[in-house]
Amino acid sequence: MIDLRALRDDPEVYRASQRKRGADPEEVDAVVSADSSHRSALQSFESLRAEQKGLGKQIAKADGEEKQELLRRTKELAAEVKEAEAQVAQASADLDAAAKRIPNLVAEQAPAGGEDDFEVLREVGETAVPQACRDHLELGTSLGLLDMERGAKTSGSRFYYLTGDGALLQLGMLNLAIQQATLHGFMPMVPPVLVRPEAMEGTGFLGEHADEVYYLERDEMYLVGTSEVPLASYHSGEVLGSLDEPVRYAGWSSCFRREAGSYGKDTRGIIRVHQFDKVEMFSFCHPDQAADEHERLLSFEETMLGLMELPYRVIDVAAGDLGTSAARKFDCEAWVPSQERYRELTSTSNCTTFQARRLDVRYRDENGKNAFAATLNGTLATTRWLVSILENHQQADGSVRVPEALRPFVGKDVIAPKS
CATH class of the missing domain: 3.30.930.10 (Bira Bifunctional Protein; Domain 2)
Known part of the structure; x- marks a missing residue:
């Protein structure tokens, strides 16, 4: 598996490695895109989870209509969190699949080219x-x-x-x-x-x-x-x-x-x-x-x-x-x-x-x-x-x-x- 953090910091190094292998550099862009989608999905999930935890504390202190409104929102959030969690799982699988399509970063000393270019x-x-x-x-x-x-x-x-x-x-x-x-x-x-x-x-x-x-x-x-x-x-x-x-x-x-x-x-x-x-x-x-x-x-x-x-x-x-x-x-x-x-x-x-x-x-x-x-x-x-x-x-x-x-x-x- 490639170093995802290194690719995120400098994707051009990995594009250059792909070109040196004669492979498609756009595979690197697919990883960058999948990584961005995964982080976005994770951020949304964590935001909803934080709201869900916060509501639990508010419900304990509320009463009457306010409490009913908080309970209604809690029910909505439960469905949203479940959906967000599924999106994170899918985004993670997509990122893993995209990353596994990238071969190892070629050493700088290795010759470029194909089978006959040794x-x-x-x-x-x-x-x-x-x-x-x-x-x-x-x-x-x-x-x-x-x-x-x-x-x-x-x-x-x-x-x-x-x-x-x-x-x-x-x-x-x-x-x-x-x-x-x-x-x-x-x-x-x-x-x-x-x-x-x-x-x-x-x-x-x-x-x-x-x-x-x-x-x-x-x-x-x-x-x-x-x-x-x-x-x-x-x-x-x-x-x-x-x-x-x-x-x-x-x-x-x-x-x-x-x-x-x-x-x-x-x-x-x-x-x-x-x-x-x-x-x-x-x-x-x-x-x-x-x-x-x-x-x-x-x-x-x-x-x-x-x-x-x-x-x-x-x-x-x-x-x-x-x-x-x-x-x-x-x-x-x-x-x-x-x-x-x-x-x-x-x-x-x-x-x-x-x-x-x-x-x-x-x-x-x-x-x-x-x-x-x-x-x-x-x-x-x-x-x-x-x-x-x-x-x-x-x-x-x-x-x-x-x-x-x-x-x-x-x-x-x-x-x-x-x-």
């Missing part, structure tokens, strides 16, 4: 295309790591089985991610993957991306597309103390996405699938520390990519490609040789106080008052990483070299074709 911050490692390059699906199938055919037979398109060393690769990568997170002060978590509507809405996933979410209508529950949702909701309605240091969690979960609107995109292999596993970092911190914490989450992601021995680049995502909750986002994109391009493996977002306002997560400020915390998230490992690992570490004989950091988990240095 800024490349750095490239790490050497990119290459091996001779007789095979893509991850061919490698995974020939090495007995991946079975798309039986995945489709069992569950439909964009489902798969990870088998044998493929399963060990993923489990090793996720275990390593949890180990790394723990070293950096994150509490490991295995959160629920079914959540209530207020958890999904509180994190901003029921807005423009609602069609990506699986909804179980009978149970009024959602399957999460990231453990960011249950981790953000973990402290909903709570006060976290002074937040002198960030409160950090690392969630390991299965994730589910409908991939609506992606028909025909990345249908080969496991780049864009309906179910995958992920380790997600999540941080609650003092708003003044959020920008520094964002850089730290990015550094943790880069450390993991280094352990996977992958060439990658870091981009500053343009405003028009940010999610509803993000003020700024960095993506790490790994090199995919078969496509001769970089593809997103991780992202980390600074959501400032946007999610905390919706979920009512507060901290105690230096004056002892409750204020909204900042929230940040970042991916530390996920199934899609296998795409880049297999392709970048393939060898001429069709085998795949296992990154050194994963060898204790997989139990071998090289995954060779079955004889």
